[in-house]
Amino acid sequence: MITSIEELQELAQMKKSHNENNPKEPTIDMSCDFYTKQTRIVLENEGIIDPEDIEDYITHGGYMSLFKVLDEMSPKDVIEEIKISGLRGRGGGGYPTGLKWESVSKVQSEQKYIICNGDEGDPGAFMDRAVMESDPHKVLEGMAIAGFACGANKGYIYIRAEYPIAVKRLTRAIKQATRLGILGANIAQSGFGFNIEIRLGAGAYVCGEGTALIASIEGGRGHPRQKPPHLSDHGLWGSPTLLNNVETFANIAPIIKNGGAWFKTIGTKNSSGTKVFALSGLIKNTGLVEVPMGTTLRELVYDIGGGVENGRKFKAIQSGGPSGGCIPEELLDLRVDYESLKEVDSMMGSGGLIVMDDSSNMVEIARFFMDFCASESCGKCTPCRVGTTQLTQLLDKFIAKEATMHDFVLLKEMCLVVKSTSLCGLGQTAPNPVLSTIRYFEDEYLAGIKDD
Ligand SMILES: Cc1cc2nc3c(=O)[nH]c(=O)nc-3n(C[C@H](O)[C@H](O)[C@H](O)COP(=O)(O)O)c2cc1C
Numbered sequence: 277m278i279t280s281i282e283e284l285q286e287l288a289q290m291k292k293s294h295n296e297n298n299p300k301e302p303t304i305d306m307s308c309d310f311y312t313k314q315t316r317i318v319l320e321n322e323g324i325i326d327p328e329d330i331e332d333y334i335t336h337g338g339y340m341s342l343f344k345v346l347d348e349m350s351p352k353d354v355i356e357e358i359k360i361s362g363l364r365g366r367g368g369g370g371y372p373t374g375l376k377w378e379s380v381s382k383v384q385s386e387q388k389y390i391i392c393n394g395d396e397g398d399p400g401a402f403m404d405r406a407v408m409e410s411d412p413h414k415v416l417e418g419m420a421i422a423g424f425a426c427g428a429n430k431g432y433i434y435i436r437a438e439y440p441i442a443v444k445r446l447t448r449a450i451k452q453a454t455r456l457g458i459l460g461a462n463i464a465q466s467g468f469g470f471n472i473e474i475r476l477g478a479g480a481y482v483c484g485e486g487t488a489l490i491a492s493i494e495g496g497r498g499h500p501r502q503k504p505p506h507l508s509d510h511g512l513w514g515s516p517t518l519l520n521n522v523e524t525f526a527n528i529a530p531i532i533k534n535g536g537a538w539f540k541t542i543g544t545k546n547s548s549g550t551k552v553f554a555l556s557g558l559i560k561n562t563g564l565v566e567v568p569m570g571t572t573l574r575e576l577v578y579d580i581g582g583g584v585e586n587g588r589k590f591k592a593i594q595s596g597g598p599s600g601g602c603i604p605e606e607l608l609d610l611r612v613d614y615e616s617l618k619e620v621d622s623m624m625g626s627g628g629l630i631v632m633d634d635s636s637n638m639v640e641i642a643r644f645f646m647d648f649c650a651s652e653s654c655g656k657c658t659p660c661r662v663g664t665t666q667l668t669q670l671l672d673k674f675i676a677k678e679a680t681m682h683d684f685v686l687l688k689e690m691c692l693v694v695k696s697t698s699l700c701g702l703g704q705t706a707p708n709p710v711l712s713t714i715r716y717f718e719d720e721y722l723a724g725i726k727d728d
């Protein structure tokens with residue numbers, strides 16, 4: 277059992293000396309451009325520590341932030357530090373994390389919950405998976421700090437069952453932390469206790485939406501509900517609940533360790549820190565990249581990604597998954613942050629970036645994402661259930677070059693109807709890939725209109 281920050285430091289020192297005498301080969305060669313051009317905060321331990329060994333995490337400064345919080349800070353101090361950092365939720369919406377924590381902390385209730393959203397359903401996204409697999413204790417530490425700040429003693433990690441390694445490592449991490457007294461009752465004799473359990477999802481994309489996720493944990497159908505009431509007032513089993521994404525929680529320990537002001541110096545004015553992106557598509561170097569907010573798309577595609585494959589010409593980059601948009605070549609110097617992506621009709625989403633070359637047909641790309649939304653629609657509300665299917669069918673007509681000018685007008689109108697009348701974020705954002713491709717690649721839609 278570890279009962280004080282001094283004991284934690286002692287264990288770290290002991291293990292450090294042992295490691296210095298028995299050096300390990302690093303599992304990743306960090307000397308190539310792909311890594312040297314990154315700034316790693318969330319992924320700082322990836323490939324460095326053994327994710328199945330809590331002592332390795334502790335040796336690298338792990339749980340020091342939690343013990344610092346319990347030793348020196350009040351819940352208000354913690355929330356203030358997170359507010360100073362400017363951290364915004366990495367699950368897609370970019371809501372300020374400090375404000376969210378403050379809302380939950382202010383509600384008076386005997387029972388509150390912290391939930392970590394590890395559902396990660398965007399096609400091609402695997403940022404959260406990498407964090408949970410390579411550094412599970414960092415997620416637990418962030419959640420425990422959130423529990424202390426918000427006055428919650430119970431946490432859940434909602435994770436898709438298709439991530440068996442992440443589930444295994446998190447389960448093991450919870451057991452190890454509990455055995456050392458880092459989770460459980462009266463942590464470091466502070467009077468604060470926190471327990472974490474894992475709940476598995478069956479892979480429905482909509483279960484990543486907060487209210488659907490909670491319905492799923494409660495054992496019901498994973499259907500979203502109308503808001504308000506917000507989760508901070510009425511969340512899991514009717515109690516105030518804080519829901520944050522895996523990457524959001526993984527930023528907490530570094531912020532507490534280095535200070536909110538340090539974090540604020542990284543990134544742009546309104547989007548501080550780094551973002552982990554899953555760089556994929558027709559690009560030479562694919563994989564996870566962590567860069568400061570404000571990095572340009574050009575730097576991501578060319579300096580880190582090595583440029584387009586097979587000497588072909590760059591055409592567009594899709595950001596934000598099924599809710600996002602396609603950004604054309606003339607906007608490659610865009611400095612990526614929450615606001616700049618919205619201005620060009622795309623969004624950050626969870627961090628998927630898919631590169632397309634000049635052989636890609638943008639109507640087909642839009643159809644791919646619409647088809648995804650149509651099959652993942654939970655069916656609860658008509659505009660999304662019927663609208664996404666009808667939009668897919670309309671897009672088929674353009675691809676078959678059988679569309680009319682009337683279809684084009686209808687396509688645009690229906691996108692706006694589905695966006696403005698759907699119940700949850702899935703339907704409200706499903707038309708985004710269509711609207712952004714119409715904005716930048718309208719000629720490809722017009723090419724699908726048959727001659728009268
Ligand atoms: C259809 C849909 C799917 C979503 N999927 C996820 C997901 O897989 N992971 C996630 O963290 N947030 C997802 N979100 C966003 C969550 O509802 C919520 O905003 C987020 O988990 C809050 O955490 P954050 O403040 O740290 O971003 C999804 C939203 C919608 C509408």
Ligand code: SF4
Binds near residue numbers: 654661699
């Ligand atoms: S918008 Fe779609 S996913 Fe959301 S509640 Fe309506 S039918 Fe379900």
